[in-house]
Amino acid sequence: xxxxxxxxxxxxxxxxxxxxxxxxxxxxxxxxxxxxxxxxxxxxxxxxxxxxxxxxxxxxxxxxxxxxxxxxxxxxxxxxxxxxxxxxxxxxxxxxxxxxxxxxxxxxxxxxxxxxxxxxxxxxxxxxxxxxxxxxxxxxxxxxxxxxxxxxxxxxxxxxxxxxxxxxxxxxxxxxxxxxxxxxxxxxxxxxxxxxxxxxxxxxxxxxxxxxxxxxxxxxxxxxxxxxxxxxxxxxxxxxxxxxxxxxxxxxxxxxxxxxxxxxxxxxxxxxxxxxxxxxxxxxxxxxxxxxxxxxxxxxxxxxxxxxxxxxxxxxxxxxx
Amino acid sequence: xxxxxxxxxxxxxxxxxxxxxxxxxxxxxxxxxxxxxxxxxxxxxxxxxxxxxxxxxxxxxxxxxxxxxxxxxxxxxxxxxxxxxxxxxxxxxxxxxxxxxxxxxxxxxxxxxxxxxxxxxxxxxxxxxxxxxxxxxxxxxxxxxxxxxxxxxxxxxxxxxxxxxxxxxxxxxxxxxxxxxxxxxxxxxxxxxxxxxxxxxxxxxxxxxxxxxxxxxxxxxxxxxxxxxxxxxxxxxxxxxxxxxxxxxxxxxxxxxxxxxxxxxxxxxxxxxxxxxxxxxxxxxxxxxxxxxxxxxxxxxxxxxxxxxxxxxxxxxxxxx
Numbered sequence: 010x011x012x013x014x015x016x017x018x019x020x021x022x023x024x025x026x027x028x029x030x031x032x033x034x035x036x037x038x039x040x041x042x043x044x045x046x047x048x049x050x051x052x053x054x055x056x057x058x059x060x061x062x063x064x065x066x067x068x069x070x071x072x073x074x075x076x077x078x079x080x081x082x083x084x085x086x087x088x089x090x091x092x093x094x095x096x097x098x099x100x101x102x103x104x105x106x107x108x109x110x111x112x113x114x115x116x117x118x119x120x121x122x123x124x125x126x127x128x129x130x131x132x133x134x135x136x137x138x139x140x141x142x143x144x145x146x147x148x149x150x151x152x153x154x155x156x157x158x159x160x161x162x163x164x165x166x167x168x169x170x171x172x173x174x175x176x177x178x179x180x181x182x183x184x185x186x187x188x189x190x191x192x193x194x195x196x197x198x199x200x201x202x203x204x205x206x207x208x209x210x211x212x213x214x215x216x217x218x219x220x221x222x223x224x225x226x227x228x229x230x231x232x233x234x235x236x237x238x239x240x241x242x243x244x245x246x247x248x249x250x251x252x253x254x255x256x257x258x259x260x261x262x263x264x265x266x267x268x269x270x271x272x273x274x275x276x277x278x279x280x281x282x283x284x285x286x287x288x289x290x291x292x293x294x295x296x297x298x299x300x301x302x303x304x305x306x307x308x309x310x311x312x313x314x315x316x317x318x319x320x321x322x323x324x325x326x327x328x329x330x
Numbered sequence: 331x332x333x334x335x336x337x338x339x340x341x342x343x344x345x346x347x348x349x350x351x352x353x354x355x356x357x358x359x360x361x362x363x364x365x366x367x368x369x370x371x372x373x374x375x376x377x378x379x380x381x382x383x384x385x386x387x388x389x390x391x392x393x394x395x396x397x398x399x400x401x402x403x404x405x406x407x408x409x410x411x412x413x414x415x416x417x418x419x420x421x422x423x424x425x426x427x428x429x430x431x432x433x434x435x436x437x438x439x440x441x442x443x444x445x446x447x448x449x450x451x452x453x454x455x456x457x458x459x460x461x462x463x464x465x466x467x468x469x470x471x472x473x474x475x476x477x478x479x480x481x482x483x484x485x486x487x488x489x490x491x492x493x494x495x496x497x498x499x500x501x502x503x504x505x506x507x508x509x510x511x512x513x514x515x516x517x518x519x520x521x522x523x524x525x526x527x528x529x530x531x532x533x534x535x536x537x538x539x540x541x542x543x544x545x546x547x548x549x550x551x552x553x554x555x556x557x558x559x560x561x562x563x564x565x566x567x568x569x570x571x572x573x574x575x576x577x578x579x580x581x582x583x584x585x586x587x588x589x590x591x592x593x594x595x596x597x598x599x600x601x602x603x604x605x606x607x608x609x610x611x612x613x614x615x616x617x618x619x620x621x622x623x624x625x626x627x628x629x630x631x632x633x634x635x636x637x638x639x640x641x642x643x644x645x646x647x648x649x650x651x
Contacts, residue, residue, distance in 0.1 A: 010425040015451040019432050025443035026411050038447035040412065040464070043364020049447070051462055053416035055454040090347050091361065095374035095460045097418075104331040111340050122346035126359035126370070130336040133376040139416045139460035141372055143361070 013323075034233075035153055036084040036218060037142075045145045048087035052078050056136040064179035067106045069196035070138065071113025077220060078142040079121070079200035080270040084218035086152040086205050087144035092118065093127030097137035110138065121202060150209055152216035152274075157234035161215070161275035163299035164284060166201050168246045169223060170262035172269045174254060177262075186250040198270040204295075205272060207287035214284075215275040222265035224321035226273045227310040235308055238275070240299040240321070242314035264312070264321060275301050334644070355554075356474055357405040357539060358463075366466045369408035373399050377457040385500035388427045390517035391459065392434025398541060399463040400442070400521035401591040405539035407473040407526050408465035413439065414448030418458035431459065442523060471530055473537035473595075478555035482536070482596035484620035485605060487522050489567045490544060491583035493590045495575060498583075507571040519591040525616075526593060528608035535605075536596040543586035545642035547594045548631040556629055559596070560620045561642070563635035567617040585633070585642060596622050 010018070020033045030046060031039040037050035054060060054074045065073070075092065082089045094114065098107050107130070118125060127141075175195025178185050185191070200218075208214050215234060217226040223245075227238045245263055252259070276284055281297070288295035305311070312319040331339070341354045351367060352360040358371035375381060375395045386394070396413065403410045415435065419428050428451070439446060448462075496516025499506050506512070521539075529535050536555060538547040544566075548559045566584055573580070597605055602618070609616035626632070633640040 010428060010451070012451055014425075015428070016449060018429055019446060019449050021446060024445045024447075026445050028411070029445055029447065032445060032447045033449060038412070038414070040447075042366065042368065045363065047363065047368070049412075049414065049462075049464070051414040051416050051448045051450055051460075053418060053450050053452055053460065055418055055452050058452055058454060090349070091359070091370075093359070093370065093372040093462060095372050097374060097376055097458055104335075107331060107336070108339055124345045124347050124350055124353060125340060125342060126345075126350065126353045126361075127372045128337060128340050128354060129372055129374050130331070130333055131374055131376050131379055133379060133456055133458060135455050137418055137454060137458050139372075139374065141370075141414060141462040143370070 031151070031153065036081040037087070039151050041148065044148065046148055046151060048082055048085045048144045048146055048151065049141065050078060050081040051139065051141045052081065053137060053139040064176060065196055067109035068113035071110035072117050072197050074138045074140055075114040075117050076198045076200050076270055078140045079202060080218040080220065082142055082144040083200050083202045083205040084152065084216045084272060085146065086150060086208060086216065087146040088206060089121055089123045089142055089144040089202065091124050091126045091143040093141045094125065095129040095139040097131055097133035097135070099134055099136055100132055102136065147209070152208070152214045154215055154217050154230045155233035156213055157215040157230050157236050157275040157301050159236055159301050159303045160278060161301040162278055162281050162297050163238055163240065163275050163301060165223065165246060165271055165273050165296055165298050166204060167269065167271040167294050168248050169269055169271065170247055170251060170259060170266050172198060173262035173266035174251060177254070177258070186253050187248070198268065200270055201272045201293060203291040204287055204293040207290055208284065211276060211280045211283050213277065217273050219269050219271045219273055220267055222267040223273055224264045224310060225323060228321065228323055230273070230275065231308045231310055235304055237302045237305045237308060238299060238310045239302060240310065240312045242312055244296060244298045246294065246296040352472070352474065357402040358408070360472050362469065365469065367469055367472060369403055369406045369465045369467055369472065370462065371399060371402040372460065372462045373402065374458060374460040385497060386517055388430035389434035392431035393438050393518050395459045395461055396435040396438050397519045397521050397591055399461045400523060401539040401541065403463055403465040404521050404523045404526040405473065405537045405593060406467065407471060407529060407537065408467040409527060410442055410444045410463055410465040410523065412445050412447045412464040414462045415446065416450040416460040418452055418454035418456070420455055420457055421453055423457065468530070473529070473535045475536055475538050475551045476554035477534055478536040478551050478557050478596040478622050480557055480622050480624045481599060482622040483599055483602050483618050484559055484561065484596050484622060486544065486567060486592055486594050486617055486619050487525060488590065488592040488615050489569045490590055490592065491568055491572060491580060491587050493519060494583035494587035495572060498575070498579070507574050508569070519589065521591055522593045522614060524612040525608055525614040528611055529605065532597060532601045532604050534598065538594050540590050540592045540594055541588055543588040544594055545585045545631060546644060549642065549644055551594070551596065552629045552631055556625055558623045558626045558629060559631045560623060561631065561633045562620050563633055565617060565619045567615065
């Protein structure tokens with residue numbers, strides 16, 4: 010059972026708690042309490058599945074695990090405040106390595122003045138890190154993935170594919186341009202918290218963070234909003250030195266690579282200027298990369314590339330039409 | 331590094347968030363938001379460490395994992411509202427087994443009308459379940475472990491050692507009295523939520539849930555409150571058929587067994603009647619089992635047994651004096 014089926018299977022038909030605004034089905038859950046809403050999400054990372062000791066030091070493992078969680082809060086427009094973590098640690102790990110994992114989390118947490126308020130550790134056979142983040146957002150100010158409408162522009166922050174390029178460099182040591190840049194983007198990604206917070210002044214923004222590749226994230230928005238999302242290949246942002254990699258890898262990493270923890274959003278054409286303002290204020294690279302239409306045939310994501318239309322499907326499966 | 335050292339190592343010197351009332355160091359963290367405080371905790375369970383497929387079905391694994399978390403909220407006097415779960419699942423497990431784990435959680439969750447609001451699953455080599463619970467309590471009404479004072483009476487809910495007796499029965503199949511009772515107590519323990527909620531009318535209650543054996547929990551209260559806790563062996567509650575097991579096992583299970591998820595508390599002598607009322611109203615067995623004094627030599631837990639005083643130390647290490 011993949012994550013999508015699991016989520017569908019465990020989703021409740023109805024919720025008991027009247028304070029719940031959003032249950033399972035977005036980047037985080039939202040609870041109404043007082044004047045602010047509480048936003049909370051959980052993510053788990055397993056050695057050998059999400060990361061490898063060969064390419065990450067313990068400090069990076071901690072840093073990136075928290076970054077991924079904060080990225081979920083960014084996608085909701087929430088301000089992170091707290092986190093709790095559970096770590097399953099193999100007996101082969103030393104205390105110092107375990108503490109380095111925590112150090113990596115704290116390094117990122119300190120940037121946002123987030124507090125670690127709960128922790129648990131237990132011995133096991135493979136390193137597993139589970140993090141729960143808790144943040145705040147003003148009432149009715151959360152960004153969901155079901156609010157996109159035809160006519161919206163599609164935008165993306167930062168550049169795509171960098172994380173996978175960094176992993177490639179670490180996996181196949183060689184001479185590369187901007188080696189350190191790509192490695193850093195893989196090991197210590199930047200959740201786009203500040204940028205997302207500045208979008209608050211816009212009435213409606215649809216937002217997802219790119220943890221599983223832009224194709225999958227776009228599809229999530231398309232399905233939740235019942236629209237089609239069109240992406241224009243030549244507008245996709247990547248750093249110049251990204252071109253040093255073979256075309257097939259570039260394509261794979263950009264659309265299906267994941268773990269860049271950039272934001273993918275859609276917004277009314279009229280509000281686009283405000284998105285740019287938020288980007289400038291927070292020094293965030295931003296790029297218009299497509300547009301939203303009514304659903305074609307079935308809800309989907311269409312990549313316009315070299316004069317062709319490519320249907321981007323879930324899990325990286327590519328179907329030309 | 332054991333859990334205690336880990337907790338000490340990761341605890342922040344100060345917290346940034348002004349809404350935080352209690353960080354690391356109790357059964358759960360407490361956040362002030364609106365008219366109610368939010369209480370949240372995390373716990374992780376690993377196959378082979380916390381449970382075995384030989385003695386638990388998937389449904390019990392899920393049930394007990396959530397029960398343990400709810401027990402943390404009970405120990406804070408909080409009303410549970412939500413939970414999120416992350417499950418690392420071995421590829422040898424079927425989808426149905428995974429869904430049975432969730433079914434176990436939901437069975438217990440439904441009793442308290444708690445909603446599952448976040449989930450994550452990933453393949454790994456050993457089953458690992460991480461649960462984060464979120465609950466509410468009225469402002470200033472949380473029960474902490476640092477509030478015990480000399481002169482308090484010490485009480486405990488339910489009966490002790492049942493869970494370990496159940497595990498023993500499952501591990502060494504044989505003829506036993508009340509077999510099903512003990513097995514059920516092991517697989518499907520009852521968090522004392524309702525009883526703890528009824529204690530709200532008492533001004534000061536010190537409370538811990540018994541997940542690691544009463545000796546360890548008493549020591550946590552003694553250390554946090556800077557008192558000594560005296561436990562009277564002959565007053566310790568156990569079911570009659572508990573006596574079918576050898577004395578040494580009875581002793582081990584009662585004081586160091588853990589996972590009974592009963593509550594250990596201390597309260598002013600004058601308030602004892604109110605504790606009994608709460609117990610009657612919620613049909614909860616309750617027993618006065620000791621008293622609190624100023625710390626003797628060092629903060630500690632003293633068991634009065636057969637005319638002797640036994641110093642109960644952390645992790646089940648027993649030192650006679």
